[in-house]
Amino acid sequence: MTRILMLFIAVALIAGLPAESGFAQTSAPAFDVEEASRAYINTLQGEELEKSNNYFEGGYWLILWGALIGVLVDLIILQSRFSARFRDWAERVTQRQWMQPALYTLPYVIAGFLLTLPWTIYTGFFREQQYGLMSLDFGSWFGEQVIGLVISLVIFPLLIMAIFAVIRRAPKTWWIWGTGVVSIFLFIGMMLGPVFISPLFNEYNEMAEGPMRDKIVAMAAEYDIPADHIYVFDQSKQHKRISANVSGIGPTIRISLNDNLLERTDPDEVAAVMGHELGHYVLGHIWRTIVILALIIGIGLFVVAWLAPRLIERHGSRWGIRNMSDPAVIPLLSLILTAYFFAATPALNSLVRITESDADRFGLDTAREPDGFAKVAMRLSEYRKIEPGPVEEMLFFDHPSGATRVRMAMQWKADNVENPQMLNPGKLEQE
Template identity: 60%
Template sequence: MMHGKRAVIMLVAGLAILSGPAMAASAPQSGFDVDLATRLWLDTLQGPARARSDAYFEGGYWLPLWGTLIAVLIDWALLHLRLSARFRDWGSRISQRPSAIAAVTALLYLLAGSVLTLPWTIYSQFIRERSYGLMNLSFGGWLGEQAISLAFSLVVGTAVLVALYAAIRRFPRRWWVLGTGIVAVFAFVALLLAPIYLSPLFNTYREMPQGPLRDHIVAMANRFDVPAKHIYVFDASKQSDRISANVSGIGPTIRISLNDNLLNRSTPEEIEAVMGHELGHYVLGHAWRNIAFFVVLAALCLFVVARIAPWLIARYGQSWGVQDLSDPASVPVMMICISILSLLATPLTNSLIRIDESEADAFGLDAAREPDAFASVAMKLADYRKIEPGHVEEMLFFDHPSGATRVRMAMQWKKDHVPDARMVHPAPLPQHFGEHRK
């Protein structure tokens, strides 16, 4: 149930590796107790499994801070050692065209940054994930995917930086306005083309076979006028055991994608609950709203960069070998500012995404009318997301509603919409929950 910072993730159904929790229904309740019903679900995650889930997620609170600090230190080193100036000089020897010099500088900067941050990337994205049982790839397989990501980042990142430096040269005082437009164009193109050209680089996508499940998904999509010409299943299990689904793309590239983990770990009712949530993102126009929000955020960020970066260059540029902001060697200065501003904006971006997810949850409950299945899926997501955070903790660090918030919403919906709602007593989640499956 996610977006998800951003790509493409999916949903399927059928046989279960981990069957849905057994739910024994009691007699109809004269007064359905939302608090008790919520607690019965939350208490299915106990002991080492719950401690592991909490430890994983709480440890992640520090990752953005350390990642930003490492990025800033590397950018500072590239400036202090005059390496970015050297990258620019190498570009000048290849061509005297400003765009070519910017391209060479950007390419070398991105490549150097990726190499220097590789130890941190290995720890944060492979070792840590593997230690919590959330990574199924071997190190070689993971490294191969990182190479694909690097190639994509070099191409797209270089193009963005070349365009930004062209804007700085052409409009030195108001470049951030055109820069915002550049960011918006790249964001739109990414949404349009990622499902077709990027996602298949990491996973195999196949049209979902004809059958009752596909028919049910198509019928659900048709109820809300969601294009359902293409419904894909992809092999997310090669990377991890996380369950997910999405409606991705825009215009002619819209497709529904379902991952095999959802098929293997979920009941038909749970799949319907997830599908209702994902259709909600499309029906509620979250993709377009998010583009608008992030474009405004990019405008604010570039505006601040346009004020701070020239001041830093005026003060330290001579020792760095950087002439002014239009000099491509200034790219680490720009990135230091962007890294810090992005970190400061994290609670705001988390809140926007969390609001979207909460709206999609409400839509999905109305669409699927499966509150217990929805609660069950929320608990299954706890292998990588803390189930019961504090209010401030959830507001600052969660980009999705917590499991407790989602289960309570489902139980409140059940009380409000299900006549003679029955209390269920779900079975405990297995203690190996969240451990790596060898």
Template identity: 50%
Template sequence: MIRMMQRLAVAAALLGSVGLGCAGLAHAAPFDVEHATQAYLNTLQGAARARSDAYFDGGIWVEYIGGLVTVLACWVMVRLRLLAGLRTRMERSGWRPWIVTLACAALFLLVSSLIMFPWSIWADYVREKNYGLMNQTFGEWLGDQGIALALTMVFGSLMLLAIMAVIRRAPRRWWLLGTGVVTGAMALMLLLFPVFVAPMFNTYRELPAGPVRDRIVAMAQARGVPSAHIYLVDASRQSDRISANVSGIGPTVRISLNDNLLKRGTVPQVAAVMGHEMGHYVLRHLWWTLGALALLTAVMLWMASRVMPALVVWGGRRWALRDIADPAAIPVLIGVYAALSLLASPLTNAIVRIQESEADVFGLDVAREPDGFASIAMELSQYRKIDPPAWEEALFYDHPSGATRVRMAMQWKKDHVANAVEVVPPPMAAKGPGKD
């Protein structure tokens, strides 16, 4: 459940500059998009490229096995009859039905998280540490996990309470009303996250005055993006990944960039990052994503409404379940939804990837930094397979691959830069990976 809630938010970062001081210019020949693209791709070779491929390929298995672990945790919960036992005891003690449901929801979230915790330690801490993507100690990481669990217990319990109430009052059309509940919860999280949730994990302070802030403000004002507050995040406490975003909705919209980006990027590079992120805001990607996820949620809940009754009938006596509105059936609901989410992951990846590609184009237009764009695409490829087959990118990538992004940047350069000259990219420095 924690993973499902954490995936509500989408962030992307692209950075770069034309004519970076660390890059040399090749001879003035007709600009060849493919040759220029390959020059960048060749900067990631040998062991570094093999490591990147291995991390990404393993990550696909981690994602799918994690979903299966969620389903397994739900199965263990119904087999142990923990919620059924709690429900029966509370009903005998005279507790009101909504309190019984809330208690069952909280117990489910707590116990299922504990069941999944060993997997989470390996997938989210040990594996990340082994690949050099984790700066935290185990204790620091555990503290963040505790905060995430507490938030999940509060918001997740309330959302499950609302969904079970809908199932009880509208047993035939609960999937439609349930879609409204889930969509409303996502919108609320997007509203609250930048102001109330994100500061629980990191410190946010105003970006100091200077060339970086001036460039960001100028770009934001030109594109109608709120820029009264621009925040710097101490993301280096977790990792060396570079990132930035325009988050929130309505009154909570804010621009943020992390300290890794500020330390490692030039002014033109930071401008290119923010150009991409502002694209998400100007193109209203947040609302398009929310609408697309609402539609997908409706389909999955409709399918769940057809599967759940059969499962409850099949395992009712063994699992001590009464009907689909029984609070003890919460693991059945979440298990079915998690399985359907796994099947739908190529579609959700495509939804995000299309919008990331649109933001890439916007970022190139507003920052006009194609070589910097290409160089940061290479940085990001230190943890994402850079040049996958088309079918693999379509199924498993929620962002365009590095090769796709570099090629887009070089095509943009050919189309928009007069007398474009190919840049000879320098060897990639041994830095921590980026995150877009």
């Protein structure tokens, strides 16, 4: 179930749009949207195109295998009766029923971490290193995994304690109140994450004074976005991907750019990225995300509330599970939610992709840098397939594809720029 919590946090902390390089301008008698788009899309060719496609298409299988491994790990914990032993240990430690679920989660989270560690090492380190997307050595990478584990050991017991309090008090409608509990945790995570969690992985410093900062401040001021603090964080130590975000809620709202964005891109690209990120804030995507996730989680908890008692009735004695309020049921709940979220992946991807597309349109209107936006879209080809088929994009892409974004930018250019010029972007740097 830790994996489900991390999914919530990962989706909740809305990521930014990446960026890089320069090109020469040439005049053209007429501006053709498709021709202008192909000029960008065709900059990715040969080995680089094959590498990008292989990496991203391989991720399709990771979705399946990751779900299967998650289900298998929870089955092992159930079938071996480790879950019942974790429960028995919690009951020996304290007689307070409200604390027992929180104590149970400590060995459960650690066991899940250890059992999935070989898969995590392959997908999170060796595969990333194989495709040139990892800057950390193994020791540094593993250190970050341990930090993530410690965070889970703090947050997850609190979440589980709250959910089981609801199960005990409202055994028939707990899934409704449980949805509210998870939504509150999402809200708190979005508000406090930028201040207390993000700095555990990266160092944040004020952006230096200069024309680029002035541009960002002016863009933020146009929409009354607090811009007293604009931070640059050292994500180049982990990878070379470009990103930025407007994160936090209320007093914790902050604008952050990673150092890759400033070091690998031109000012028009930075402006395009920040226009997109400001769009998430202005369009209320944080609140939309909370509402949509609450609905999706609510359906998932309803499925759990319907299915879990039936499985307990059939297999509970073999697993050592007494009833739904028994902490030993946690792996069963996690197993059902893992299968549910796997089945819901296309819907989740589409919901996020629609939100990102809205922010793209806002960013184009705000930054008015269609060619900077197109160059940024091409940067994503380092780790995202540039031109998928429509069904493929619907099923597997949680952001619009690079080709979709480039065409959007060129169409915006045709519609909003007086006498738009055809540009030859040349080869964008990929190192």
